[in-house]
Amino acid sequence: MSSNPDSRPNLYALTWRLPIIFWQLIFFVGPVLFMVAMSFFLVKNYRMTEAFDFVNWTRMLTRGFFWDSYWYTVVIATASTVCAMCIAFPAAFALAFRASESTRRWAIFLLIIPFFTSYLVRTFSWFVILSESGVVNAMLGYIGLGPYTMLNTNFGTLVGYMTLTLPLVVILQTVTMANIDKNLIEAARNLGCSAFRTIWQVIIPLSKTGLIIAAIFCFILSFGDFVAPFYLGGSQEPTLPILILDTTKSGQQWPRAAVVAIMMMVTLFAIAFTGIALAYRKGKGAK
Amino acid sequence: MMKPTLTSSLYGLSRRQLLKAGGAAVLTTPFASRAWAATTEINMLAWYGHGEPDMVAEYEAANNVKFVPKYYAGGDNMLALIAQSPPGTYDLILSDGEFVQQLNLAGYIEEMDPADYPLDDMLHEDFKQFPGHWADGKMYSMMLRGGHLGVSYNKNSVTAEEAASYECFWKPELAGKVGHFDWHLPTLGMMSLYNGNGAGLWDLDDAKWSAVQETTMGLRKQVGGFFDYGGTFNGLKNGEMQAMVGIGDWITGVLEKDGAPVASVIPKEGGIQFTESYSIGKGSEKTAEVKKFIQHMMSPAGQVKSAQMAAYPGFCVTKAGRAALIEADLAEATRSHQIDGDPQDPITLINEGHIHYRDIPQQQGLEDWNDFWSEYKSA
DSSP, X not given: OOOOGGGSOOHHHHHHHHHHHHHHIIIIIXXXXXXXXXXXXXXXXXXXXXXXXXXXXXXXXXXXXXXXXXXXXXXXXHHHXXXXXXXXXXXXXXXXXXXXXHHHHHXXXXXXXXXXXXXXXXXXXXXXXHSTTSHHHHHHHHTTOOOOOOTTSHXXXXXXXXXXXXXXXXXXXXXXXXXXXXXXXXXXXXXXXXXXXXIIIIIHHHXXXXXXXXXXXXXXXXXXXXXXXXXXXXXXXXOHHHHHHHXXXXXXXXXXXXXXXXXXHHHHHHHHHHHHHHHTOOOTTOO | OOOXXXXXXXXXXXXXXHHHHHHHHHHHHHHHHHHHHTSEEEEEEEETTTTSHHHHHHHHHHHTEEEEEEEESSHHHHHHHHHXXXXXXXXXXXXXXXXXXXXXXXXXXXXXXXXXXXXXXXXXXXXXXXXXXXXXXXXXXXXXXXXXXXEEEETTTSOTXXXXXXXXXXXXXXXTOEEEESOHHHHHHHHHHHTTOGXXXXXXXXXXXXXXXXXXXXXXXXXXXEEOHHHHHHHHHTTSOSEEESOBHHHHHHHHHTTOSEEEEOOTXXXXXXXEEEEEBTTOSOHHHHHHHHHHHHSHHHHHHHHTOSSOOOBOOBHHHHHHHHHHOHHHHHHTTOSTTOTTOHHHHHHTTOEEEOOOOSSSOHHHHHHHHHHHHHO
């Protein structure tokens, strides 16, 4: 009697999957479980002691400042995502459909270059540009405008987020759009579609998956970023990463910081899963 | 003419001799390395700047020691770093005065011998037995330097008369231009002083604590940002911030020396003193070396170095130190008012009751103050 080969685990395939499974267990599942456990610990004399107490959860989740930070972080990360997607789209469109293959390759290479330098250094360089005595205000001064306060504002925070996310979003959008079958676009144009309608009804639906992935990446990076809101936003309205720092700085309340971190992770999971579900959802008439 | 070979070289060495010399060199190399490694490493836990070359390089060269600094920001951070490290990790601990007591209670620091230090030469009586530095008649920390926190401002937008009161932070023209050093303790202390709590600024009952919170919240609309050490410097230097709450000459002094139009004064409601003191870490195996360094820092030369520290200035605490500073750097002594008879002389201000030593809240927990700080920031 021979057993059904489909019912047996494919050891060969499993062997190749093992490294990533181990990686996830050691560097993701393990730390997350520890963080969850830590959120129930107590701090005594600046030292964490093992316990199972809900005091950290009640203390954080019943405070107005936590929810203020939470919603502020959600809103500013959403604003960052919208800005990055809108700014990146024309650039990605031009690179995908108007630029030559070699120009696109060079452009992608140039977009990768910012990642060679420290994000912190790039952020600090904005001080010179955005301060009241900085480059932008000096230029505006020539036409009788300003000076405007740009540092320590939401605008400053958004500029920092763009520094972090924009190159990545442009790359993701470009790669996605470059892979669209050009015949479909030409067909739409031949059938009388306006340029705008072609973008709206052909290009965007066809690049939906990549666009949503780009947006998710942008949101995740902005949501968890500490540098931009702290240095360019002046920590006005602290975001959740700043709240984590504040919580650990005074009294070394790592367990309470763990509560904030878990809330952040839950939010990001929810957004990422929703986004991915949307990205891969089949449209009307799809097979 | 004979061609030189390895056996009869120009240097007169035979192959055997060459091999011997080479072998000896190889065998003695580890000992030579060990001789270099004999430099004693001193692990220092301190605020930024204390382990930088301008402070320790000369001493290191002269005494064959090497400081390995670990920097912290804030007493809580310091306590946590010690709590999370094995005993003996830190040989030398620079602590804010108000946290020495907690270091001692937790058993993190060694007892010190008062005879080893110039206590008789201190500029103020309080400095001889500074609060918290002694317990049961035993000394646990040596006061190194201090600094005063008050109104820090840009001279182009705040006048000296206005800066004479914390009221200036509410000046309408400063809306969005008042910055905070991002630590609740100095700011809330100042707000407590502004509320008229004077010497009882840290000892607030519920009513006074509520009033302090209300006063602080009233300032929120003026605030343009919350900054760390570097951000505070930048904010004042580039003019984004025209006044700062929670700091003093330790920040503006550096900028002032650099030509920025900023200053710090102690307002009529009073100011707060930060105090930095050296302790010897419990379990350190280098107590003799650490003691020698503390003695050096308490010497006139060490006090001058401390007053001139590049990261942030602090005033001398010994009479000999002040005299040496006046002699070595009159400009700095004058700028920082370390001149007898100067109305802003730190010692005079203490004597006149304008200065209150920084402390921790007496009737609330630090976490209550911190929670309010988070609330204030997100308001």
